[in-house]
Amino acid sequence: MTTAESVGILRVPAWRGGFGRLWAAAVVSKFGDSLRTAAMPLLAVSLTRDPLLIAAVTACGFLPWLLFGLLGGAVADRVDQRRAMWAVDLVRGALMAAFAVAVALGHASIALLIVLAFALTTLQTLFDNAATSLLPSLVPAEALASANARLMTGQQVAGGFLAAPLVPALLLAGAAVPYAADAATYVLAALLVASLRVAAPERAARAAGSTLRVEIAEGLRFLWRDRAQRGLCVATTLTNVGVGALIATLVLHVTGWLGAGEGGYAAAITAYGAGSVLGGLLARRIAERTGRIRAVFVAGAVQAGALAVMGSVRELWVTTVALALFGLMGMVWNVNQATLMQERAPEGMLGRISAAFRTLAIGGAPLGALLGGAVAAAWGxxxxxxxxxxxxxVAVASLARQIN
Known part of the structure; x- marks a missing residue:
């Protein structure tokens, strides 16, 4: 059952009717994930100084999307998404609990970190696509933009402002504590999702001879044939290459090129997080005035300008303002891209379309990280x-055809 409330001429999702529990599950899970992702690099450095091995842990956070992302979307369209989500979270909780025990007993290793990162992201390919498909069954179409904005904003607050500052205190209590806390958040999120009262989706019988490969191909074909979504996918992939380059070298930009030290880096990251939260609050209203595609176009244009200023002006305050604006417009892009996909996908195909989009777009991030490192080493x-x-x-220019 979907519910929404009217606010003037806008529609926002009601917290009752299941959306509130889904929101709480997403925020709790993001909080735990952020504890883990903040603590794991410190653990990796304590286990080895080999840059390749440390990089391998990060790489395994992307690789399963390239290997299994399309499969995860096809499976999400076949199963009850609610059950898939809570089952995946219980498995992830068990994995994290076992890892916390290994850390506490002194049995952690780089090999174990690599295997864990790969396993968690493999499970995430099913969870994320199922979550994308489940949301439209909890809120009406006219409230999807607000629902996406609230979900992304809540996750940003939990991950960027609540979890990260807690990690040093948790590590003082024990090296295993952040991972044990992450395990607990997975279990809590699973209970919240399991409590949702959502009827199992009614799906048409699959055609004779239909296989996962055939169904994956259907999702790819729809994404390619839908002009708006194809354009957004190409643009998002290009921007993710840029984001990968920026993230991989941001600490060098702030501490080296700007000479701002660790305090400056913390200020830059905080500015980005604050901008993202504000963007979540404004994303729907911007789209109401401009339309979704145009909102993404404007967001990308502003982000391009912010990046150009950031790379040209050697002042910390300029970088922090640029990153705040970059984060704000990044959230506008993400909210409206996700909402457009949910609005345009045919019934029963959202998981596959989401998987195709994510797999192609996420593939740009590791490529960007490599490019960023190379150009930083060569030219600064x-x-x-x-x-x-x-x-x-270039991404914005490619979107211009979608709005003309």
Whole structure:
């Protein structure tokens, strides 16, 4: 059953009717994930100084999307998404609990970190696609933009402002504590999702001879044939290359090129998080005035400008303002892209379309990280921001055809 409330001419999702529990599950889970992702690099560095091995842990956070992302979307369209989500979270909770025990007993290793990162992201390919497909059954179509904005904003607050500052205190209590806390959040999220009262989706009988491969191909074909979503996918992939380059070298940009030290880096990250939260609050209203595609176009254009300024002006305050604006418009992009996909996908195909989009788009991030490192080494720590600005400009230019 879907519910929404009217606010003027806008529609926002009601917290009752299941959305509130889904929101709480997403925020709790993001909180735990952020504890883990903040603590794990410190653990990796304590286990080895080999840059390749440390990088392998990060790489395994992307690789399963390239290997299994399409499969996860096809499975999400076949099963009861609610059950898939809570089952996946219980498995992830068990994995994290076992890892916390290994850390507490001194049995952690780089190999174990790599295996854990790969396993968690493999499970995430099913969970994320199922979650994308489940949301439209909890809120009406006219409230999807508000629902996506509230979900993403809540996750940003939980991950960026609540979890990260707690990690040093948790590590003082024991190296295993952040991972044990992450395990507990998975279990709590699973209970919240399991409590949702959502009828199992009614799906038409699959055609004789239909296989997962055939169904994956259907999702890819729909994404390619839908002009708006194809354009957004191409643009998002390009921007993710830029984001990967920026993230991989941001610490060098702030501490090296700007000479701002760790305090400056913390200020830059905080500014980005604050901008993202504000963007979540404004994303729906911007789209109401401009339309979804145009909102994404404007967001990308502003982000390109912010990156160009950031890579050209050697002042910390300029970088923090640019990152705040970059985060704000990034949330506007993400909310409206996700909402457009949910609005345009045919019934029973959202998981596959979401998987196709994510798999292609996420593939840009590791490529961008490699490019960012290469250009920073060759031409200076500010050049990845300029590279990202160029990629965003190309992405925005490709979107211009969608709004003309």
């Amino acid at each position: 720590a500010n050049t990845p921001a300029l590279l990202a600005a160029g990629l965003f400009t």
